Structure formats: C-alpha cells, structure tokens
Amino acid sequence: MPEALATIVTEVVDKHGRDGTRLMQILREVQEVHGWLPPAAITAIAAAVGWPRARVESTAGFYSFFHTQPRGRYRVLWSDNITDRMLGNMALMDAMCKKLWLEPGRVSEDGLVSVDTTSCTGMCDQGPAVLVNYRAIPGMTPERVEHMTELIRKQVPVADWPAEWFAIQDNVRRADILLDNDMAPGVALAACFARGPADSLLAASNERSWREGVHTHSQGPSATLDEIKKSNLRGRGGAGFTTGIKWEACHHAPGETRYVVCNADEGEPGTFKDRVLLTRQPDLVFEGMTVAAYVVGAAKGYVYLRGEYRYLLEPLNAVLSRRRQQGLLGRGIGGQPGFDFDIEVHLGAGAYVCGEESALIESLEGKRGVPRNRPPYPVTNGFLNQPTIVNNVETFAAAALVAAKGGDWYRAFGTAKSAGTKLLSVSGDCARPGIYEYPFGVTVAQVLADCGAADTQAVQVSGPSGVCLADNEFGRRIAFEDIPTAGAFMVFDRSRDMFEVARNFTHFFAHESCGFCTPCRVGTSLLKNLMDKIADGHGTQYDLNEIYKLNQLLQMAAHCGLGHTACHPLFDTMEKFRPAYQRRLKSLEFEPAFDLDAALSQARQMTGRDDAGAHLESAEEAAK
Amino acid sequence: MSDVFNIDGREVPFTPGQTVMQAALTAGVFIPHLCYHPEFKPHGSCKLCTVKVNGQPASSCTLPAAAGMEVESNTPEILDKRKMLLQMLLVEGNHFCPSCEKSGHCKLQALGYELEVMTPHFNQFYPNRPVDASHHDVLLDFNRCILCELCIRASAEVDKKNVFALSGRGITKHLIVNAESGRLADTDFALADKAAQVCPVGVILPKRVGFAVPIGQRRFDAAPISAHVDEFVPVAPARQGERQ
Numbered sequence: 001m002p003e004a005l006a007t008i009v010t011e012v013v014d015k016h017g018r019d020g021t022r023l024m025q026i027l028r029e030v031q032e033v034h035g036w037l038p039p040a041a042i043t044a045i046a047a048a049v050g051w052p053r054a055r056v057e058s059t060a061g062f063y064s065f066f067h068t069q070p071r072g073r074y075r076v077l078w079s080d081n082i083t084d085r086m087l088g089n090m091a092l093m094d095a096m097c098k099k100l101w102l103e104p105g106r107v108s109e110d111g112l113v114s115v116d117t118t119s120c121t122g123m124c125d126q127g128p129a130v131l132v133n134y135r136a137i138p139g140m141t142p143e144r145v146e147h148m149t150e151l152i153r154k155q156v157p158v159a160d161w162p163a164e165w166f167a168i169q170d171n172v173r174r175a176d177i178l179l180d181n182d183m184a185p186g187v188a189l190a191a192c193f194a195r196g197p198a199d200s201l202l203a204a205s206n207e208r209s210w211r212e213g214v215h216t217h218s219q220g221p222s223a224t225l226d227e228i229k230k231s232n233l234r235g236r237g238g239a240g241f242t243t244g245i246k247w248e249a250c251h252h253a254p255g256e257t258r259y260v261v262c263n264a265d266e267g268e269p270g271t272f273k274d275r276v277l278l279t280r281q282p283d284l285v286f287e288g289m290t291v292a293a294y295v296v297g298a299a300k301g302y303v304y305l306r307g308e309y310r311y312l313l314e315p316l317n318a319v320l321s322r323r324r325q326q327g328l329l330g331r332g333i334g335g336q337p338g339f340d341f342d343i344e345v346h347l348g349a350g351a352y353v354c355g356e357e358s359a360l361i362e363s364l365e366g367k368r369g370v371p372r373n374r375p376p377y378p379v380t381n382g383f384l385n386q387p388t389i390v391n392n393v394e395t396f397a398a399a400a401l402v403a404a405k406g407g408d409w410y411r412a413f414g415t416a417k418s419a420g421t422k423l424l425s426v427s428g429d430c431a432r433p434g435i436y437e438y439p440f441g442v443t444v445a446q447v448l449a450d451c452g453a454a455d456t457q458a459v460q461v462s463g464p465s466g467v468c469l470a471d472n473e474f475g476r477r478i479a480f481e482d483i484p485t486a487g488a489f490m491v492f493d494r495s496r497d498m499f500e501v502a503r504n505f506t507h508f509f510a511h512e513s514c515g516f517c518t519p520c521r522v523g524t525s526l527l528k529n530l531m532d533k534i535a536d537g538h539g540t541q542y543d544l545n546e547i548y549k550l551n552q553l554l555q556m557a558a559h560c561g562l563g564h565t566a567c568h569p570l571f572d573t574m575e576k577f578r579p580a581y582q583r584r585l586k587s588l589e590f591e592p593a594f595d596l597d598a599a600l601s602q603a604r605q606m607t608g609r610d611d612a613g614a615h616l617e618s619a620e621e622a623a624k
Numbered sequence: 625m626s627d628v629f630n631i632d633g634r635e636v637p638f639t640p641g642q643t644v645m646q647a648a649l650t651a652g653v654f655i656p657h658l659c660y661h662p663e664f665k666p667h668g669s670c671k672l673c674t675v676k677v678n679g680q681p682a683s684s685c686t687l688p689a690a691a692g693m694e695v696e697s698n699t700p701e702i703l704d705k706r707k708m709l710l711q712m713l714l715v716e717g718n719h720f721c722p723s724c725e726k727s728g729h730c731k732l733q734a735l736g737y738e739l740e741v742m743t744p745h746f747n748q749f750y751p752n753r754p755v756d757a758s759h760h761d762v763l764l765d766f767n768r769c770i771l772c773e774l775c776i777r778a779s780a781e782v783d784k785k786n787v788f789a790l791s792g793r794g795i796t797k798h799l800i801v802n803a804e805s806g807r808l809a810d811t812d813f814a815l816a817d818k819a820a821q822v823c824p825v826g827v828i829l830p831k832r833v834g835f836a837v838p839i840g841q842r843r844f845d846a847a848p849i850s851a852h853v854d855e856f857v858p859v860a861p862a863r864q865g866e867r868q
Binding site for chain 2: 039040042043052053054055057058060061062063351368373510511512513514515516517518519521522523524525526529549552553555556557558559
C-alpha cells in the first residue's frame with residue numbers, strides 16, 4: 001500500500017477509535033481523500049478495527065457510494081428520478097458524455113472522469129440535479145453542462161467550482177406550525193423540566209441510577225410522554241406508527257442504555273422535506289431528539305443522514321456544537337443532574353433500503369443495510385442490541401412542538417384521526433414546486449391548485465411505494481385515514497406517459513433491492529426486464545400476466561416493505577392508465593424477448609452495412 | 625390446546641421457543657427450505673418455507689410457534705409460489721444439472737423435483753461468475769450459489785474463520801472470500817471445515833472425489849427430499865430470537 005494511503009487510513013481509523021461499528025464513516029472518510037477504496041485499504045481498515053477483511057469488503061460492496069474500483073477523479077452522478085427525467089436529465093447526461101467522449105457508467109481511459117445515474121437525490125423541485133464527487137448541484141442546464149465539462153477537462157478541483165452551483169433552495173411555499181416556528185432553542189426542554197418535579201433526577205448521582213429512575217418514579221419524563229401520547233402524534237416517515245406508544249415501549253424496555261435515532265435517510269424518490277427541515281429548523285429536530293432522550297432515558301443519539309445530503313454535515317455539526325455550548329447537549333442538560341445526552345450525525349452511502357429502521361440500525365453498526373428479522377423490534381433490541389427509538393426527522397420536529405406547547409394544542413390541528421401538519425414535497429408538472437406544509441385533511445385538489453398544476457393527469461403520492469391517483473380521486477385527503485404519505489407529491493400532466501413513470505420506479509426498486517430475500521432480489525430485476533421488454537415494443541398480454549404473478553409473490557413472500565411495495569406503481573398505473581400499457585403491446589399471444597433483428601446490429605456495425613438487405617424485416621418483405 | 629398448532633389439518637406439538645419450521649420437521653411434516661439448516665440459527669432469506677398463518681403469509685423458519693395457530697403449507701397457492709421461487713433461483717445463477725457433480729445430492733435440484741419444476745420459466749440472467757480453483761482441496765463454483773449464507777454462518781460460528789461473506793447488492797449480490805486477492809487459496813479454509821460441508825447446492829466441491837457415488841445412487845435419487853424429513857430435525861435447542 002502506498003505510504004500516503006496508509007497514512008490516510010491510520011488517521012481516519014484512529015479518529016474513530018478503531019471501532020468497527022463506525023465503519024461507514026471510516027470508509028467514507030478514506031474515500032473522500034483517496035477517491036476510492038483499494039483492496040489494500042480494505043485490508044488495513046479491517047486489521048485496524050479487528051474485523052475479518054471479508055466483512056469490511058462486504059459492507060463496502062453494499063453501498064452505491066463506496067467504490068472498490070477506481071471511478072475517476074471526477075464522479076458525476078445524474079439523479080434519475082422521474083421528475084429529473086421530465087426536466088430532461090437524459091439529454092443533458094448524453095450531451096455531457098459526448099463532450100467527454102464517455103459511455104455512461106464507464107471511467108474515461110485517463111481515469112479522469114465517470115458519468116452515471118443514481119437514485120433520486122432529493123432535489124426534485126430544482127432538477128435536473130447531479131452529484132459531483134458526492135456534492136449536490138441542482139438546476140443543471142445545457143450551459144452548465146458545457147461549463148462543467150470544461151472545468152473537468154481542465155482538472156479544476158470541485159472546491160473551486162462556481163459557488164452558486166452548490167446553492168440549494170428551500171422553496172418553502174406554504175408554512176404552518178412547523179416551518180413557521182420561531183421557538184428559541186431550549187424552550188421545549190424547559191417545558192419538559194417544568195412539567196413535573198424531577199425528584200429522582202435530582203437525587204441521582206450517576207447516569208445509571210438516573211436511567212433506572214426514569215422508569216420507576218421520575219415524573220418529568222412521564223409527564224412529557226403523556227403529552228406526546230395526548231397529541232396523537234404519528235410517525236411521519238410513512239408507516240404512521242403512534243409515536244407515544246413507540247417511546248413508551250422503549251422507556252419500559254430493559255437495557256443497559258438506550259438510543260435515539262433520527263431517520264434522515266430520505267430516500268423515497270420525490271421526497272425532500274427532511275432536507276428543508278434540517279436546513280431551516282435543525283434546532284427543532286435536535287430538540288425533539290433531546291426530548292425523546294429525556295423521555296426514554298437515552299444518552300446517545302444519531303442522525304442517519306443520507307449520503308446525498310453530505311453537504312449538510314458541516315452546518316449540522318455547527319448547530320450541534322452551538323447547542324453543546326448552550327448547555328442543550330452534553331452533561332447535565334438544563335441543569336438536570338444525570339441528564340446526559342449527545343447527538344452525532346452519521347452519513348449513509350446511497351442505499352434506499354436503509355430508510356427501513358432495522359436496516360438503518362444495521363448500517364449504523366457498520367454492516368450491510370439489510371432489514372432484520374422481526375420480532376424483536378428496535379424498541380427492545382435496536383442499536384447494539386439496546387432499546388432504540390427510530391423516528392423520522394419531521395416526527396422529532398413535531399415532538400419538540402408538542403413538548404413545548406402540549407398535546408392538546410397539537411391535536412387541535414389536522415383531523416380527528418391525523419393530528420398536526422404534514423410537509424409535502426411537491427414536484428413535477430406545476431408552476432411552484434417546493435415544500436408545502438398543510439394541516440392533515442387537505443385535499444389533493446387543493447394542493448394541486450396551490451402549486452399551480454394544470455391539466456393534471458395523475459399524482460404519485462408518497463413516492464414509488466405509495467399510490468398513484470387519477471383525476472377522479474383528487475377529492476381525496478392527505479391523512480392517515482385516507483391517503484397516508486411520507487411526503488412525496490409528484491404531479492404528472494396529460495403530456496406524460498404513465499408507463500414511463502412506472503418503468504422508472506421499477507428500475508429504482510431493482511437498483512435498491514438489498515438482495516437478502518429471493519423474491520425481491522430476483523423479482524425486482526425480472527419486473528424491470530419485463531417493463532423494458534414492453535417498452536421495447538415486445539410486450540404482450542402474457543407479460544402483463546407475469547407482472548401480476550410477480551406482484552402476488554412479492555406481496556406474499558418478500559422480507560420487507562421494499563419488496564412488498566415494488567409492484568405498487570405498476571399496479572396502480574396498469575389499472576388506472578391501461579391505454580399507456582396497451583398501446584405498447586403486440587397483439588400476439590406470445591412474443592419472445594429475443595429480438596433477432598437487433599441481434600444482427602453488431603454484424604451490421606462490423607460489416608459497415610445498413611442497407612435493406614441487412615435488416616431482417618425488409619429482407620423478409622423482399623422475399624415475399 | 626396448549627403447545628399445539630395445526631398445519632394443513634394436522635396437529636403439531638411444539639416446545640416454547642421453537643419455530644413453526646422446527647416443530648413441523650420434528651413432527652415429521654416437511655416444509656421446503658434451502659437457507660434453513662438444523663444446526664444453525666434461522667435465516668429467513670430463501671423464502672421457500674413461506675406459509676400462511678391464520679391467513680397471513682410468514683416465513684415458517686423464523687416465526688415462533690404459538691398455540692392454536694392455523695398454518696397452511698401445502699396448498700396450491702403456496703406450492704405455486706414456492707415453485708416460482710425455485711425458478712427464480714434457477715435463472716439467477718447458472719445451473720446445469722446434467723453436468724453438475726452435486727446432481728442427486730443437491731437440495732435445489734431435489735426441491736425442483738419435489739415441486740414439479742419442469743422449466744426455469746423466467747429468462748435466464750446468465751451471470752458471469754468465474755470459478756475459483758486456487759485451493760488445493762476445494763473447488764468453488766460460484767455459478768451455482770443461491771446466497772443462502774450457510775457457508776458464511778458455518779465459517780463464522782463453527783469454524784471461527786470468517787472465510788466467506790457477501791458483497792454487492794440486489795441481483796449483483798455475490799459470495800466473496802476473506803482474502804485481498806479474492807482467492808480461496810489465500811484464506812485459511814480447510815476441507816475439514818464445517819463450511820465445506822453445508823452447501824445445499826454445488827458451490828463448494830471437494831477435489832479428486834468427483835462422482836465417487838454414481839448418479840442414480842445418490843441421496844435424493846433414492847427417495848425424494850420430503851422423505852428425508854428426519855435429517856432436517858433441529859439438533860440444538862431452539863435458539864429463536866438470538867442475534868449475532
């Protein structure tokens with residue numbers, strides 16, 4: 001191993017205390033300096049953390065953003081959500097590849113650059129977006145492609161590129177209690193402390209007895225938990241589990257210590273509201289986590305931030321250190337003896353499945369992001385096998401408001417069954433894409449009117465794993481009792497081809513399947529191939545039947561939600577936009593996927609022939 | 625009705641802590657499986673053992689048995705799904721039974737016969753998976769790997785060597801060995817390892833003993849896999865719920 005690389009590895013592993021559970025951060029930091037992870041670096045990291053080498057390679061090989069092969073000194077990744085496609089990302093990527101004499105996915109001969117696609121980077125309201133060496137750049141234009149290509153050719157370091165390229169807009173279009181909040185840091189915590197006499201806390205002389213006090217007779221945490229329960233707050237990440245019940249289960253679970261984890265792995269295509277919350281209201285999110293720690297008795301919290309939001313790491317760390325100085329993190333928070341809690345930001349590395357809470361915990365532990373067998377659940381056996389709560393960014397922000405203003409205040413917003421507000425990430429065919437915060441119960445039609453959508457054909461709510469609504473359903477409401485959502489709201493007007501929307505989502509699931517269980521690992525790829533076959537004009541009714549059968553299998557046998565929902569977009573669009581599929585089908589009962597004429601294309605290329613006789617169909621016609 | 629559940633109309637007793645699969649096999653009821661092994665913790669990845677419990681689908685190898693459960697296993701609906709899973713595994717790798725040394729000893733093949741898989745049905749993926757013949761005693765033919773992780777678990781838990789692991793993700797997930805060179809010869813793997821004996825298919829093959837038992841006289845040639853149910857009965861006390 002070159003000496004420089006050895007030095008980098010030593011510095012990084014030492015910084016992380018040679019702790020294997022910190023492997024994700026170790027791999028990322030080594031790669032940020034060296035560009036990729038050579039075999040010798042993997043060996044050295046494994047030796048340093050005391051793990052078998054194969055296990056380190058196993059983790060490195062799982063995540064899209066880790067490279068065990070060189071990927072060029074400039075790695076350009078085009079976000080490939082359907083909204084980026086609608087904004088013309090493919091033409092721009094092709095133009096970039098042509099200028100650089102590159103094929104997508106290949107590294108240039110001189111090892112300078114590679115260009116490829118990546119799953120949605122959460123910039124749908126300001127696409128087409130790219131990641132360059134994992135730094136986000138929205139709003140790509142032909143001019144920018146031109147300029148960027150030049151900078152790459154001249155080998156100008158990314159740090160010296162025009163600063164305005166890296167500016168990310170918040171685009172908040174409608175703010176309500178969360179985004180309009182101007183509460184000072186510490187107010188929610190002060191409300192918690194004021195709510196109940198923390199008698200046992202004051203008597204506690206060390207962390208452990210404080211924690212034991214939590215679930216015996218400490219009133220402060222219990223009183224705050226009561227407010228959370230009263231608020232009827234439900235998880236904002238999509239599943240909608242009641243927050244109070246989760247916290248209470250963790251609070252009662254036996255364990256040596258407890259953890260609070262904030263799920264900021266906002267990977268659902270079309271969702272970007274957590275990015276905006278972490279930009280505009282980071283204190284509220286951290287305060288919510290601290291409230292949770294107070295309730296369950298946790299000493300350590302993690303924010304699992306998706307790798308696509310790497311640029312938020314430094315700003316978030318700055319807020320954390322300010323909160324430490326303010327006495328809102330660290331030892332004896334708010335002067336409460338024994339209330340010790342700190343937060344650390346952990347970066348992911350390009351794996352949608354890590355949004356599933358048990359996969360997220362595996363990833364936090366430095367492993368492959370594979371969902372665990374459940375039960376046991378994270379509230380009893382989570383991070384490092386200790387009781388752990390995992391909540392979405394928005395849930396923690398809402399919890400901070402509840403802690404400050406009370407459960408009754410909070411549940412007055414929204415509907416009877418869905419308390420509070422919901423942030424929607426609106427993108428696609430509308431005049432004003434961005435973030436809209438509404439009280440629960442808002443109709444789809446209202447959102448469409450507010451965002452300036454016209455001639456709308458369909459709305460995909462909650463991303464590919466959510467539902468696709470046709471225009472006769474726009475009277476439905478965003479609420480747990482009608483259309484639950486993690487926040488994505490993608491608008492498609494009548495010029496859009498809903499088959500291509502579904503096909504894009506199918507590619508997404510195939511790319512993001514963790515590969516643990518057979519039905520999802522193979523099934524999502526089979527689905528992708530079937531959709532491509534139909535797109536290529538070789539589909540028949542037979543292929544639609546196959547999709548139907550695969551859906552049944554995935555619903556029944558897949559290990560986690562990714563597999564269960566992988567067929568949703570196909571099903572919704574097949575049912576509601578059948579002509580989009582049917583006009584592609586050949587009327588035959590059976591049509592082979594193998595295209596004989598296409599198979600001859602290589603021969604045509606080699607012989608330089610492209611006359612009628614070199615094409616199967618025209619040759620056949622001539623014979624007639 | 626304590627400590628008994630029902631599977632396809634048959635009563636199956638269980639001891640608390642046992643999974644549905646463990647109790648069923650102990651009672652002589654065969655449930656198809658590939659990643660389950662009587663000596664290892666349940667894994668739940670192949671999904672062949674999917675059953676319906678009180679109408680809800682579940683993996684029987686990881687599901688703790690509970691009194692009064694109504695388990696459906698050999699219904700046309702479930703058998704059809706299991707058949708599809710086998711077909712998926714057959715197209716995912718490169719499986720050529722007639723020329724495979726493991727033919728007749730292979731659980732994938734045996735289950736294919738059991739569940740009447742007449743064709744692979746789906747389009748083949750034809751992955752490029754070079755064999756590793758570097759080791760003196762063992763050939764690794766990755767073409768047949770079904771990613772059940774039994775060799776990984778055996779090497780980690782029994783042999784304490786961690787010779788195997790997985791890399792990649794989704795359809796590109798693949799088995800790797802614990803060496804910078806990527807060659808089995810550069811690991812401490814030995815023929816006597818537990819990991820050398822657990823592969824349900826033909827990935828880990830001892831050298832120089834090919835076709836020692838003639839085809840036609842092999843394990844599953846003599847009797848179908850469902851008749852071997854007593855060989856799959858758990859040997860260790862149930863360890864459901866443990867995590868490494």
